Amino acid sequence: MAETVMLAEQAPEKHVFRRVLPYLRPHRAALAGTLLVVLACAATVAALPPLVGRAADAIVARDRGALTATVIALAVAVVAQIGLARWSELLLMRAGERVVRDLRERAVERLAHAPLRFLEAHRTGDLLRRTTGEVAELALFVRRDLPNLVVISATLLLTAVTLVAYSWLLTLVVAVVFVPPALLALRSFRRGAEEAFGGQAAAEATVAATLTETLTARELLQTSGALPAWLGRVRRENRAVVAAARRTARVEVSIEVVSLIEGAALAVLLGLGAWLAAQGSLGIGAVVVFVLASRTLFEGLGDGSQLIGELQTARTGLARLLDLLESPGAHRADAGAAADADPPPRGELRAEGVAFGYLDGTPVLRGVDLAFAPGDRVAVVGVTGSGKTTLGKLLAGLYRPDTGRITYCGTDLRELPGPVLSRLIALVPQEVHIVTGSVADNLALVPGSPGRAEIAAAVDRLGLRAWADGLPDGLDTGVGVRGERLSAGERQLIGLARAALIDPAVLVLDEATADIDPATAGWVERAIGELCAERTLVVIAHRPATVELLARTVRVADGTTTEAAAAGARPAPTTERP
Numbered sequence: 001m002a003e004t005v006m007l008a009e010q011a012p013e014k015h016v017f018r019r020v021l022p023y024l025r026p027h028r029a030a031l032a033g034t035l036l037v038v039l040a041c042a043a044t045v046a047a048l049p050p051l052v053g054r055a056a057d058a059i060v061a062r063d064r065g066a067l068t069a070t071v072i073a074l075a076v077a078v079v080a081q082i083g084l085a086r087w088s089e090l091l092l093m094r095a096g097e098r099v100v101r102d103l104r105e106r107a108v109e110r111l112a113h114a115p116l117r118f119l120e121a122h123r124t125g126d127l128l129r130r131t132t133g134e135v136a137e138l139a140l141f142v143r144r145d146l147p148n149l150v151v152i153s154a155t156l157l158l159t160a161v162t163l164v165a166y167s168w169l170l171t172l173v174v175a176v177v178f179v180p181p182a183l184l185a186l187r188s189f190r191r192g193a194e195e196a197f198g199g200q201a202a203a204e205a206t207v208a209a210t211l212t213e214t215l216t217a218r219e220l221l222q223t224s225g226a227l228p229a230w231l232g233r234v235r236r237e238n239r240a241v242v243a244a245a246r247r248t249a250r251v252e253v254s255i256e257v258v259s260l261i262e263g264a265a266l267a268v269l270l271g272l273g274a275w276l277a278a279q280g281s282l283g284i285g286a287v288v289v290f291v292l293a294s295r296t297l298f299e300g301l302g303d304g305s306q307l308i309g310e311l312q313t314a315r316t317g318l319a320r321l322l323d324l325l326e327s328p329g330a331h332r333a334d335a336g337a338a339a340d341a342d343p344p345p346r347g348e349l350r351a352e353g354v355a356f357g358y359l360d361g362t363p364v365l366r367g368v369d370l371a372f373a374p375g376d377r378v379a380v381v382g383v384t385g386s387g388k389t390t391l392g393k394l395l396a397g398l399y400r401p402d403t404g405r406i407t408y409c410g411t412d413l414r415e416l417p418g419p420v421l422s423r424l425i426a427l428v429p430q431e432v433h434i435v436t437g438s439v440a441d442n443l444a445l446v447p448g449s450p451g452r453a454e455i456a457a458a459v460d461r462l463g464l465r466a467w468a469d470g471l472p473d474g475l476d477t478g479v480g481v482r483g484e485r486l487s488a489g490e491r492q493l494i495g496l497a498r499a500a501l502i503d504p505a506v507l508v509l510d511e512a513t514a515d516i517d518p519a520t521a522g523w524v525e526r527a528i529g530e531l532c533a534e535r536t537l538v539v540i541a542h543r544p545a546t547v548e549l550l551a552r553t554v555r556v557a558d559g560t561t562t563e564a565a566a567a568g569a570r571p572a573p574t575t576e577r578p
């Protein structure tokens with residue numbers, strides 16, 4: 001059985017910033033310009049201590065001219081710093097938002113194209129969190145913290161250069177006595193943070209997935225008495241989130257050690273600087289520069305270390321997003337030899353030695369050999385759970401066989417590009433997906449976005465004009481949130497009308513099992529009759545009336561298929577209970 005590559009709960013964070021580089025490439029010009037402005041801003045911050053130092057020297061030397069010039073330079077530097085800080089913040093935000101927008105679009109595109117088996121293997125909430133929650137956190141980081149982090153990093157660098165330039169001796173004291181313990185504290189924080197923040201993100205994702213499931217399973221929960229057990233599960237997962245958040249808070253408090261080191265360093269530097277000045281080996285201005293610059297250095301280290309927590313959260317989110325973008329499981333293998341193929345609009349569909357199983361390793365189907373000639377009209381029947389829907393999805397190319405192949409006019413479906421495949425073979429599932437909007441909005445959800453005239457023509461072709469006219473506002477009738485105002489039969493009618501608009505060579509229809517009222521059933525049968533006149537029709541049939549419409553019957557049993565006697569002349573075998 002082919003393995004579905006699963007996404008990791010705690011996505012690997014190794015080289016995460018290097019892995020994101022390819023996604024930054026399209027924005028490199030904007031990012032480079034932004035970096036220049038950031039550097040200019042950091043330069044103005046780093047220039048302040050030397051200017052104040054020069055002013056102090058001018059005061060000591062009673063040099064009015066030098067003092068005036070320095071004060072003017074200071075004022076210019078302060079104004080420039082404020083302007084450049086705002087500008088760099090704006091540019092960083094803009095560039096960051098653009099990158100995040102791209103990542104969001106890529107994630108949605110990846111999910112939209114991901115193989116069905118990959119999507120089914122993951123909880124909807126987890127995928128949703130990776131594409132919404134994780135991206136939102138990234139966007140927040142980009143908007144709120146990234147500008148500060150970048151400016152602080154550049155300022156730290158330039159300040160360190162200033163320190164060395166003014167007193168290598170004092171710089172040595174800072175570098176040897178204070179920076180190593182500060183870095184050690186930061187490193188131990190980062191290590192703890194990686195686990196704590198990763199654990200918190202995973203725990204929150206689990207709760208998000210369960211909450212999403214609560215909504216989709218609302219009928220089950222309210223009618224089956226499963227609510228207490230479910231709430232117990234929610235409580236357990238919620239407690240895990242609180243425990244994870246506490247771990248994160250403890251790690252965050254540990255960063256305060258860096259502030260203590262900063263205080264001690266400033267006290268020592270002040271004393272040492274004053275002593276050196278008294279000895280005459282350092283000017284007053286230089287001591288002032290040194291004390292101010294080292295304060296900037298430690299402030300930068302302190303602020304930077306706080307932002308590292310945010311950076312860690314963003315890194316975890318980014319890793320989970322990249323895990324989705326890079327997962328081989330989420331990739332539909334590119335069309336191979338038939339990438340440029342232009343198969344005929346009508347042709348034979350074949351299944352040859354097809355076997356397929358889901359995640360638990362038990363094959364649902366094996367050794368399936370079937371051929372559907374152009375214009376064939378086939379009913380697929382079998383007991384519940386025998387594998388009819390699975391066969392339908394395999395024939396439509398939604399699943400790929402674990403062994404064997406399915407071909408259209410001799411070409412393996414996996415070699416056909418997605419758009420070609422969806423034009424050739426259409427699947428109307430048991431539960432037709434309906435989006436919020438009108439009937440016409442829903443019918444337009446097919447390749448080529450057909451206009452009103454085409455939609456109306458398709459409805460006419462299927463003999464559904466009277467049905468559409470009977471709706472309160474015709475084709476403009478609202479269907480409610482995700483089609484809640486439509487019956488199962490009406491959903492299938494929309495699915496059939498969509499299929500008519502696609503005009504596929506093969507239509508696979510998984511008939512709705514829910515009871516359909518006789519009037520709607522009549523419309524469905526009429527539409528099927530119209531559709532099968534022009535193409536190969538494979539219907540996973542649940543109602544005798546449907547089986548009787550079709551010329552051939554294939555029975556699915558014991559994981560394989562057998563040809564049954566021609567339908568029509570006899571009572572039709574429908575879905576039986578095992």
Ligand SMILES: Nc1ncnc2c1ncn2[C@@H]1O[C@H](COP(=O)(O)OP(=O)(O)OP(=O)(O)O)[C@@H](O)[C@H]1O
Pocket residue numbers: 120358359364382383384385386387388389390391575
């Ligand atoms: N996404 C899935 N993941 C794991 N197992 C699945 C999945 N979908 C179906 N199965 C299992 O595969 C088997 C065949 O299911 P399938 O839906 O194809 O049967 P069916 O004949 O169409 O049933 P029904 O008549 O009730 O629609 C069942 O045992 C089912 O539990």
